[in-house]
Amino acid sequence: MKKLSQDKAPIYEALVKHKSNRVVPFDVPGHKGGRGNKELTEFLGQDCLKVDVNSMKPLDNLCHPTSVIREAEVLAAEAFGAADAFFIVNGTTAAVQAMIMSTCKAGDKVIMPRNVHRSAINALVVCGAVPVYVNPGVEKNIGIPLGMSVQDVEKAILENKDAKAILVNNPTYYGICSDLKAIVALAHKHNMLALVDEAHGTHFYFGENMPLSAMAANADMAAISMHKTGGSLTQSSFLVCGKNMDASYVRQIINLTQTTSGSYLLLSSLDLARKNLALNGKEIFKQADDLANYAREEINKLGGYNAFSKELINGDTVFDFDTTKLSIHTRDIGLAGIEVYDILRDEYGIQIEFGDIGNILAIISAGDRMLEIERLVSALYEIKRRYSKDKTGMFDHEYINPEVVLAPQKAFYSSKKSVPIAESSGKISGEFVMCYPPGIPILAPGERITDEIVNYISYAKEKGCLVTGPKDMDILNINVVEEC
Known part of the structure; x- marks a missing residue:
């Protein structure tokens, strides 16, 4: 294959060429470039509908790529420092499931933290692998689950030497990072594969002074939600692999569950987002980090809130912290995180990522501006002034250790x-x-x-x-x- 440059976007470029050729469509999709659904075309725009096309020779095939999609995969692998990369259009759920199903068969053990996303446990339901759960640490003051202790991982390995793989969340939704390098090294020492659910860590690969990425830690596979912080369309993700994985087999596993009608809107968004981050990622994520840190400082000045950060680092269950995550503990003002979430949306027109029992999370990216940060800080000040109350009787933790009885x-x-x-x-x-x-x-x-x-x-x-x-x-x- 010819040498490719990160300033290229092969899928996007092929779509632009296809659109200019004015090809007569006697294939699917049935809207025929938008002509068949006027209201949809007015809503999304004709340019969008013109490139919502099906696989054809000039545009390659996602299930068996040999031209422009293959070139885009090579560029993505290079950008992420991986041996191989796969375009995922079924969400990072599909990437997480492909990791587990590529490494485990029915009855095989996989070591994982219990605070995994449901997609990981769904994979166990489908393929029949058996989890060996490592309970994460819990931060006593704010009640959130942390990362996995290296000592707990080693204990799980020694008690389950037949396990095939170890899955790590890095970072967690709250921004908590485990000692990824040490856990990967432990896995490899005991002939196990290291898998990383890196759904919230796209920026680790492109920003400066970020926590260690999965590929830099020598992990074998990582599922990366490019759409969360990388700028691609919702539902588009990458699955990246290290040199120890059989990429052709991984593709077979992906093709068991991924659609045969890959959306070129999603594929081109991944292609362009990768190009943008490869060329501009340092500046993009420095801006996001600066905004998040400013917001954190201003929110903590309000009193009552705890916009936590690197002060949680303890060298083990919190080995590092993703400072782009604006995680805020709300229980001390007498409100559950979900209550603050609802008030922000319903009364202040501010949509944040989530609210749980004691925390909220605002995702900060390059698309945010200082004016919006100030608006969020002001709204939190008003919520504290208007709604704060005694916290007596509130739940004080997010995680409950489970008793596993059956696979x-x-x-x-x-x-x-x-x-x-x-x-x-x-x-x-x-x-x-x-x-x-x-x-x-x-x-x-x-x-x-x-x-x-x-x-x-x-x-x-x-x-x-x-x-x-x-x-x-x-x-x-x-x-x-x-x-x-």
Whole structure:
């Protein structure tokens, strides 16, 4: 293959050429460049609909790329310091699942923190791998789950020497980073593969003075949500691999679940976002980091809030901190994070990433401006002045250590019955329960339901969290495993 430059965007360039050729479309999609759906065309724009096309020879094929998509993959791998890169249009969920399914088969063990995104546990339900959970540390003052202790990972390895892989969240939703280099080294020492859910870490590859990226830590695979902080369209991501992985096999695994009708809108957005970050990433993420740090300082001056940062670093469960994450603890003003989230949106016209029981998260990127930062700070000041109250009786932690009784696949596909959540304590869950976002399960299939979990679910619903997972859309009942 010819030598490629990071200032090229092969997929985008091929689409521009295709559009100028004025090809007559007798293929799908049926809107035919927007002519078949006037309202949609007016909403999204004709330029958008003209390049919403199907695979064809000049535009390559996502399932088996040999030309422009393959060139774009090579450029992406180079930009991320990886041996191989794959364009993912089913969201980072698909990338996380491809990592696990590429390294584990039914019955194989995979070591992972319990505070993983549901996509990782979904992969276990599908492929039948068995989790060995490492409970994350918990920060006592703000109640959030932290990273995995290296000592706890080593203990899990020594007790499960037949495990195939170790999965690490880096960073967590809150910005917490584990000692990734040490964990990867431990995995390789014991002939295990190191997988990294790097959904919130695109900027680690392109910014300066950022936490260590998965590829720089010599990890074997990483799932990267380019759309979260990298500027591509929602649902577009990269899966990158180190030199130890069989890239052709990984592609086969991806093709088990990824669509055969890859969206060229998503593909070109990944291509252009990679180009932009490769050329301008240092400046882009310095601006984002500067804005986040300014906001953090101003919010902490308000009193009552704790916009936490690198002061949490302890060399182990918090090995580093992603300062672009504007995570703010709200419990000391007597409000759950989800309550602040709702007030910001409903009364101040400010949409943040999520609110949970005790925290909110604002994602800061190159698209933000100082005026909006000031607006957020002012709104938080007003919320404290108008709504703050005594915090007595509030939940003080986000994470509950689970008791795992059955493997997720066995529990999910077992015979189940529906019972009221309020009466489910002591039973084994046959489905997920989680607040979304962030999508980290409160309960996963195969885990024992406890009074603490029942109370947590009730409290989360009362405070306004979007609880998802159960078959019962009203979240009143839960499917539990029928006892033998």
